[in-house]
Amino acid sequence: MAENRRVVFAVRGITKVYGTGGLTVHALRGIDLDLHEGEFVVLLGASGSGKSTLLNILGGLDSASTGEVRFRDEEITAWPAARLTDFRRDHVGFVFQFYNLIPSLTARENVALVTDIARAPMTPEEALRMVDLQERMDHFPSQLSGGEQQRVAIARAIAKRPGVLLCDEPTGALDVRTGIGVLRAIERINREFGTTTVVITHNAVIAGMANRVIHISDGLIQRIEVNESRCDAGSLKW
Amino acid sequence: MRRRLPEVVRAIDRKIWRDLARMKGQVGAIAAVMSCGLAIFIAGMTCQGSLNRARAEYYAESLFAHVFAAVKSAPSSVTARIREIEGVSKVQSGIAQPVTVTVKDFTEPVTGRIISLPEAVEAMDLNRVTVRRGRWPVRGRDREILVSEPFFEAHRLALGDRIQVVLNGREEELTITGTGLSPDFIIEMPPGGFLPDSLRFGVFWMPGEDLEAAFAMEGAFNQVALGLGMGANQEEVIRQLDDLLEPYGGLGAFGREDQLSDRFIADELKQLRVMSFFPPAIFLSIAAYLLNVSLSRLMHLQRPQIAVLKSFGYSTGEIGWHYVKMASVLILLGTAGGSLLGAWMGRVMTGMYQRFYRFPVELYHADPALFALAAALMAVLAIAGVAGAVRSAVSIPPAVAMQPEPPAVYRKSILDRIPMLRGASPSARMLIRELERRPRRVFLGIFGIAFASSGLIMGNFGKDSIQYIIDVQFGLSQRFDAAVTFHRPAPLRVIQDLRAIDGVESVEPVRAVPVKFRLGPRSKQTTVQGVADPERFVRLKQLLDVDRHLVEPPREGLLISVALASALRAQAGDLLTLEILERNRPRREVAVAGIVEDFEGLSAYMSLSALNRVLREGPSVTLAFLRIDPAREKEVYQRLRESPRVAGVSLKRASMRSFLDTIGENLLRMRLFNVIFATTIAVGVIYNSMRVVLSERSRELATMRVIGFRHGEVSVILQGHLAVLVLCAIPLGLGLGTLFCLAIARSLTTDLYRVPFVLNRETFGVAILVVLAASFVCALFLDRGIRRLDLIAVLKARD
Known part of the structure; x- marks a missing residue:
């Protein structure tokens, strides 16, 4: 199914080496990967396997040591920092494990932070409705639960209608019930907007939601599983 | 166990150095502000101590009189009656006359005061003249005189040189046999002058008989000095002396406190007392505040480390002591810097005083006890600055400290209710709410910068005031x-x-x-x-x-x-x-x-x-x-x-x-000190406050960069914060500076001279410019800090 869609990211032979001289760490040792439009991909691997490095390179936060990454036929690996900033601004939505909301802004304002600078955003209210937070729009982060904060982060990520949504351990700091609420929101975005979604996790259960599950260890893709049918986030249990 | 413990202690001590090395910019700024405060304190106290000590020593050694009187002309026999006044222990009478002087190769008018001398110094019961070069003049022979040392030096005279002096209308050639200093002319003020002028006013001493003859005052005197015994009633002595001298044209007796030279020194000491108290107090409070803010932030960042140490079994006291030790390193740096700078400034300033105040003893005296006092003062202040931070950091239970912190609490504020601000951008709201959340810190930051600008105004006040005197006195009036x-x-x-x-x-x-x-x-x-x-x-x-x-x-x-x-x-x-x-x-x-x-x-x-x-x-x-x-x-x-x-x-x-010559150089030097110190405070306060803000907000700023904000769009939030501080601080600083100058003008005004309260527009302009320049430099550092934010690391870490 996925193969018929347009390729959003084409990753060819990327490596990432941290440090210099005797003490170097090979975070990625040569990754080849295509991600397709509307696809839901889960990156599964132990900590230190290189999955976050891959995600950061895809999102334009980090650069590869060698190899190339193309986003819709443009080679982002060659872009300067300013161009990467614009790339993130226009095309990428990020969700982090620790939410990273601005504590001095309300939920609505946190989303407005993005809608103010995006090209064709939805309104903050629309975005917050997508994650079922219309009732809590004027609350500050300190007045929201962890799950609610993560949903605000998702609303903030998708309000610009990004081409890709990159989530790094979005449920890592949450309990099962709130985690599932957050995954539901991600799933809904992916289905309704067709946003290419990459979720990093070390929770194998979440893999059931994906079109493809990419197992990474030691800086290499070990195997790729294709799910014939995706499960609902609501049906997940761990 | 006992043998391993020191190793663990050493490991935690090593942490002090690493932590400080990482904060070297802040450490440097705090130490610099401390050093400035301490330096002014030490320099002021050194000058004060040196002047006091030299005066006391010299007065004792030279038998400086307690009561002085001038009279038109009284017969020498009156001295015996003066001696009988109750409380009087010593009497020294003689002649003093104003003279005009001609020095070879110096065409301008020179005036002076010529004073009679007995045969030898031992015959002087009071106000003994100290011969600095050459020898005591001998009567009769060649019309010999002693010349005051500053006059001798100003004219580059040599022993044996002759000068023309008009004595009682007759010009006579007098030979210089030596130079002298005397306790009643520690500062030699020309009559009606503002400042000593050694080129145009000098004091001369001549054997009594020669002078009596020259002024036809044989067997008479026109000035008398009295030494009082223990417990003498000075007022009563003055009253009786006035009564005694009245028939001979007494011009009113007075005590030491009204003696011109002594009064200048007393005024100077009074000013030094003010100077060595207020500015250092301000500097050191600012330093304590900066220390508090920076250390609080550091401990906040190290909450998990503190928790881990506690879980290992370190006691609250041990951990508190660890941070106190860290603060002590800063205090030591500040004390060392301040002591060196203060000792140097003290020497420079006593050097400046030495141009006006001539003592036959070395004026500069560095009191080791003063440095010890300064160090103790710093310790007290710094501990006061650190105590609160340490207490709050170590009191959190380890389990809580290891948890990620809940998001900082913000509330909708009054500003959110102002309709005009409703349309404000999220960045503007972030800025306003941050300022509102920490009003105390914002206020102290503003106050710190304001003090710096007020320092700049005080630095130029002297120039403005003197310019005004020149304009009025030399321009309009004379x-x-x-x-x-x-x-x-x-x-x-x-x-x-x-x-x-x-x-x-x-x-x-x-x-x-x-x-x-x-x-x-x-x-x-x-x-x-x-x-x-x-x-x-x-x-x-x-x-x-x-x-x-x-x-x-x-x-x-x-x-x-x-x-x-x-x-x-x-x-x-x-x-x-x-x-x-x-x-x-x-x-x-x-x-x-x-x-x-x-x-x-x-x-x-x-x-x-x-x-x-x-x-x-x-x-x-x-x-x-x-x-x-x-x-x-x-x-x-x-x-x-x-x-x-x-x-x-x-x-x-x-x-x-x-x-202008005399005062110009001193003014320039004091202005330079002032500008350096004020700039140090400005940079210290701004840099430190903003470093802390950058550290606290790095996560937010990194998040904004990640979600697509450009560098400039993120930087402006911190620069806006800085701008608010600086823009509030400048008018406050100008106001404070004006008030301080008014207070200075009041405290410096004495019977001898009045310091007009005048501030020129340029002074305010310069103060504003310097603060803006300091802010600009800090803004560049801040910008660099934002550029260096490690986006990935910041996002991975929990706050």
Whole structure:
């Protein structure tokens, strides 16, 4: 199914080496990967396997040591920092494990932070409705639960209608019930907007939601599983 | 176990160095502010201690008198009666006369004071002259004299040189056998001058018999000094002395506190006390505040580390001690820097004082106890700055400290309710809410920067004040080129003689009379100047009221200077009692007609005719102001010097130049110190406050960068924060600076001189510019900090 869609990211032979001289760490040792439009991909691997490095390179936060990454036929690996900033601004939505909301802004304002600078955003209210937070729009982060904060982060990520949504351990700091609420929101975005979604996790259960599950260890893709049918986030249990 | 413990302690101590090395910018800024505060304290205290010590030592060694009196002429036999006054232990009488002097190759008028000496120093019971070079002069032989050391040095004279001195109208050639210093001339002030001028005023000592002969005062004296025994009643001694001397033309006895040289030192010490207390207190409080903010932030960042240490079994006390040790390193740095800087500044400043105050002993004295006191003071202040932070950090239970912190609590604020701000961008809201959340810190930050700008204003206040004095005194008021003083009251016709000199364009006569003013319990001794009728003589010394408008003395009544008015607490309309210190010391009552702006200290003016009525005598002059054709200045001066009546001539241009020369360099140096210190505070406060804000907000800023904000869009949030601090601080600083200058002007004003409260626009401009420049530099650092944010690491870490 996925193969018929347009390729959003084409990753060819990327490596990432941290440090210099005797003490170097090979975070990625040569990754080849295509991600397709509307696809839901889960990156599964132990900590230190290189999955976050891959995600950061895809999102334009980090650069590869060698190899190339193309986003819709443009080679982002060659872009300067300013161009990467614009790339993130226009095309990428990020969700982090620790939410990273601005504590001095309300939920609505946190989303407005993005809608103010995006090209064709939805309104903050629309975005917050997508994650079922219309009732809590004027609350500050300190007045929201962890799950609610993560949903605000998702609303903030998708309000610009990004081409890709990159989530790094979005449920890592949450309990099962709130985690599932957050995954539901991600799933809904992916289905309704067709946003290419990459979720990093070390929770194998979440893999059931994906079109493809990419197992990474030691800086290499070990195997790729294709799910014939995706499960609902609501049906997940761990 | 016991053997391993020291290793663990060493590991935690190593953490101190690593942590400090990481914060080196902040550490440097805090240590610099501390050093400045401490340096001013040490320098001020050193000057104060040095002056005090040198004065005490010198007074004791030279047997400085307690009571002084001048008299027209009294027979030597009176000294025996003075000795009988109860409480008097020593009496030293002699002759002192004003003289005009000619030094080879120096064409300007020079005046001086010549004082009689006994045969040997041992014969001086009081105010002993110390011979610094050469030898004691011997009578008769070659007309020998001692010359005051500053005069000797200023003119680069040599022993054996001769100078021309007009003694009682006769010019005589005197030979220099040595140089001297005496405790009653530690500072040598020319009469009517603002500052010592060693080129144009000197003190000379001559064997008593020679001087008596020259002035036809054999067996007489015109000045006397008294030493008092323990428990003597000075007031009573002065009263009895006045009574004793009255028949001989006593000019009023006074104590040490009114002796000119001593009073200058006392005023100086008073200023130093102010200087070594207030500015250091401000500096050190700011340093303590910076230490508190920076350490609080550090401990906040290290909450998990503190928790881990606690879970290992480190006690709260041990961890608290760890941070106190970290603070001690800063204190040590500040103390070391401040001590070195303070010792150097103290030396520079005592050097400046040494130009004015001459002691035969070394003036500079660094007191080791002072440095110990400074270190203790720093420790107390720094611990006060650190204690709160340490207490709150170590009191959190480890389990809580290891949890990620909940998001900081923000609330909708008053600003959110202002309709105009409803449309504000999220970045603007972030800025406003952050400022509102920490009002105390914002306020202290603003205050710190404001203090820096006020320091810059204080730094330039001296210049503005002096510029004003020059403008008013030398520009508006003194329209004359030279002032001529006469030995004794002369008939009015000498004015015609002066006017007849080729090159003299106009002359204004003045009659100056020594008086003692009384109003209620207060009394002040000074002179009244009787100024001539403006219809008959050109006014060459203008009187100005406080608004700088010209005023004329009324037909009756007195005009008194601002300084005299405030010393007596007199207002226009008050009736003053005038005790005339001439002849039989008559007393009169005269009303105050107005107040005049005058920087000569205690002065009073009347119309000449009114003064003559008060004195009940005919017209006479003691002083004349001259306007001279500049091309013929030298010839005029030569003619004046030859006149037997003339006791002294002073050129306005020369006194103005010497005033600027003397004070200019010191002012420049003090301004430089001030600007350096104020800039240090400005940079210290701004840099530290903003580093802490950057650290606290790095996560937010990194998030914004990740979600697509450009560098400039993120940077502006912090720069906006900085701008708010600076823009609030500048007007506050200008206001504070103005208040401080007003306080300084008040505290520096003495009977001897008045410091006008004047601040020029440039002073404010410079202060604003320096603060803006300091902010700009900090903004660049801040920008670099934002550029260096590690986006990935910040996002991975929990706050």
